[in-house]
Amino acid sequence: MDSSDASKSVRPVGHVLALVVERNPIVQRLERYFLEEAGYQVEFSNDGASALARAKELRPAILITEILVPKMDGLTLCRQLKSKPETAGILILVFSHLEAEDRAREAGADAFLRKPLNEEPLVETLSRLVARHQDILRGKK
């Protein structure tokens, strides 16, 4: 069995950094496995406030956030990032147990995915975001 076939076919070119906002270390560990297996470079923040600071510092290509995170919820984080020119280009995936796709889109999210974690839809969604990110970069050039 190799369920990583899908992820191999959409492996991002170069080092694509994904910043993941997730408070639970066990879930962080599992997400790291799957995202690194799919070829991403992964950093974590435990809460929304530190994620905002880290996003400004690291300028990741993608930010993945749960809505239910401490200090600043994922939707507020999303609005904050999209409102600042220096972080507005970060592509945001809201990845949550809450059925809140409309709210996530209103907050400026580029994609929404419902938990629980299933590696195939997660990697597929990210690959679509990566393709968009690379198009944006090519457009700038």
Added chain:
Amino acid sequence: MSRKRLSTGIKGLDQVLGGGFPENSMNMIMGSPGAGKSILTEQMVFANASKERPALYLTTFSEPLEKFILNSQSYTFFNPAQVGVEILYEDLGQPLREKGYAALPDLITEFVAEWHPRILVFDSFKALSELARTAEEGRLVLFDLATLLANYDCTAFLVGEYGPDTMTELPAFAIADSILSLQRHTLAGNDQRFLRVEKLRGSSFVPGLHAFSIGAGGIEVFPRLLTPSSFTSYSDDSGRRVTTGVQGLDPMIESGFWRGSTTLVAGPTGSGKSMLSLQFLYQGALAGEPGLYVGFQENPVQIARITKGFGWDTGKVEKEGLFELMYRSPVEMQLDEVAFRIFERVNEGKVKRLVIDALGDLKRRSLDTDRFADYIYSLTQWFALKQVTCLMTYELKELFEFHSITGEEISNMSDNVLLLRFTPEAEMARTLRVVKTRGSAHDHREHLLELSQKGVAVGKPWKGMRQSSS
């Protein structure tokens, strides 16, 4: 939003659970050793596993992995082609012995990252959790494991040799989304197997004890018979009458039984209950109405002797799908299995007439008398709804005089009651009296029940010793 279900692959259990276990849930399968927990869980795994939905079966300390697989292969659901491709067996005991119980969430994370399972089984989880050095460690590890399983798209089964008294004490029961308890009850020296849903979060289920059996194909579940939620009322349409097939009986109850009615045929041994009932089925079959005889005393060979004696060609109507004998040993049968088998056939359109011979055998296999009365009531309501006309026989101990027909108000639940007995004269003639009909007028007189080479027939009214001899 209702949760998707993972079918158990066991029709009766899916009915009990409302379609199966909720997907992405943590489920507890509990019961004493030998209750059938592992068989049930493996059967579910083999029914569901695929390349898209791989299953990881983790054995622990209750049984070595090799012995476990050896035992499992004796069941027909065990498909070796699935093992190693769609179903992975791993021993969790050894790595935990080396790393300690606290390493359990990390180990499971590694297994998940490696195998991507959508179904995950811990067998036995109880044996595993006994490795916790303190209650606090046990609780913390369980919480971390539950967090992992709640966040990962996978349906988990925790199998354990837990007794009912542990449910309020152990944290695993509070965390579990569902609890399925497998039990054994001893009745007259025989074990009967039952299962019960103790908990099913966010979903309704069929409450109570549900019988199940274990055979070569694994587990078969027979959901407890419940009263139907809708009812059919009888109409005055004479076309809805069903001829009894017994000469002279139809005019005693206007023109036959109401379709969908239940008739109690009570009488002492040898009074003609089985003969009358078989004739009801056979004559119905000749008229194109399929019938089912459910018997617990006479086996098919003995029944064939009776029917052959009357010159009935039951083999012919049997081949045409109009007559079926369903024999169950009165020692081993379970009430709900009998009902399940009957309604399997009814729902396939194979039964319009039914005989249950005899109620006393069913009663002896019931765990309590209240349950038996509920069961019979539900049966009669289902027969009315499904328009199955039923005769149920009941054996009375006294030969000549009766103080009550049955002790469980079964006669109240029946639409009609036919009382068969012997006259007290030396000849001991058989008689039949219609004691009760619901929604019909009836002849109140006691009639002779005559037995000939063609079957039974209702004769002239019996007027007692003096008059009949004059």
